[in-house]
Amino acid sequence: MPDSGQQWHGSPESVAYKPGKGVFITLLLILAFAVSVIGYFFWYIPTVGLRSIHPALPWLLGAFVIALSAAFFGGGAFILNAALKGRVPFYSPSLRWLIMRLYLPVMAIAGGLLKIPKIRIEQAFIEINNQMVAMMGRRIKPERLLILMPHCIQFDDCKIKVTRNVRNCVGCGKCEIGELVSLSDEFGVNLFISTGGTVARRKVYEEQPQAVIAVACERDLASGLQDAYPLPVYAIVNKRPRGYCMETGVAIQDIRRAISELAGRP
Ligand code: SF4
Structure with missing residues (x-):
């Protein structure tokens, strides 16, 4: 926290960021079991009628169900491995596609049924997404990286307009924008x-970055990651000592680490 004269105590609305890969993995295992049971019934019930049409049809349907399950479990195992080891043998964009388009929505529904707070699933999703993005192993030129910060990070009483030009900031230290400008220069x-979100999307469209480092709350990050796909986005959850959308913050070392991961810079 910059020298604002205030300690960063948090508030009831402030949710500490605890990466929750365990939630994602648990849900994945529960889902795997559920899919196996449902898949068996979907195979068994029609076979009774299909056999009367042709004896080979139940086997064809069985082969189709097994192929579908294998694809589902194969993707799940890959993600599980990524979550546990932080690395996969190879990177494929389809992995990220699986997470963005298939597993997150399914996990969100399953988590809802199991009464797991959505924020925990979003945190797990963000964590795994970041591992995937880091695994891409791309050495992106720093000038092709874009750091997107939400406006609520600015000190509430600051009269300087930084949304059009962040260089207007005079670095008084009352919020982290000054430090971010220094990092951007470095x-x-x-x-x-x-x-x-609309302004952020327009900026991405104009700049055409190769990757984005985005800071926001879990909900905005989870939806932003899906919107931005296939653009790689390294997501960092903000600090919320005063609750959502007011004088939020970010750990500068997290931004520095993200730049290092993506640009291969120390
Ligand atoms: S935006 Fe810059 S000038 Fe304004 S409060 Fe934050 S650090 Fe100070």
Whole structure:
């Protein structure tokens, strides 16, 4: 926390970020069991009628169900391995596609049924997404990286407009924007303070970065990651000592680490 004269105590609305891969993995295992049981019934019940049409049809249907299950479990095992080891033998964009388009929505539904807070699933999703993005092993030029910060990170009483030009910040230390500008200068990375999702999307469209480092709350990050796909986005959950959307913060060392991961810089 910069020298704002205040300690960072948090508030009832502030949710500490605890990466929750365990939630994701547990849900995956429960789902695997559920899919096996449901898959068996979906195979067994029609076979009674199919056999009367042709004796080979139940086997064809069985082969189809097994292929479908194998694809589901194969993807799940791959993600599980990524979650546990932080690395997979090879990276494929389809892995990220599986997580974004299939596993997250399914996990969210399963988590809802099991009364697991959505935020825990989003945290797990963010964590695994970041591992995948880091695994891409791309050495992106710093100038093709874009750091997207939400406007709520700014000190509430600051009269300086930083959303059009972040360089207007005079670095008074009352919020972290000054430090972010210094980091942007140090690495030559683009930095943008966004007033909302539409503005952020427009900035991404204009800049055409190769990767984005985004800071926001879990909900915005989870939906933003899906919107931005296939653009790789390294997501960092913000601090919320005053609750959502007001004088939020970010750990500068997390941004530094993200730049290092993506640009291969120390
Ligand atoms: S935006 Fe810059 S000038 Fe304004 S409070 Fe934050 S650090 Fe100070």
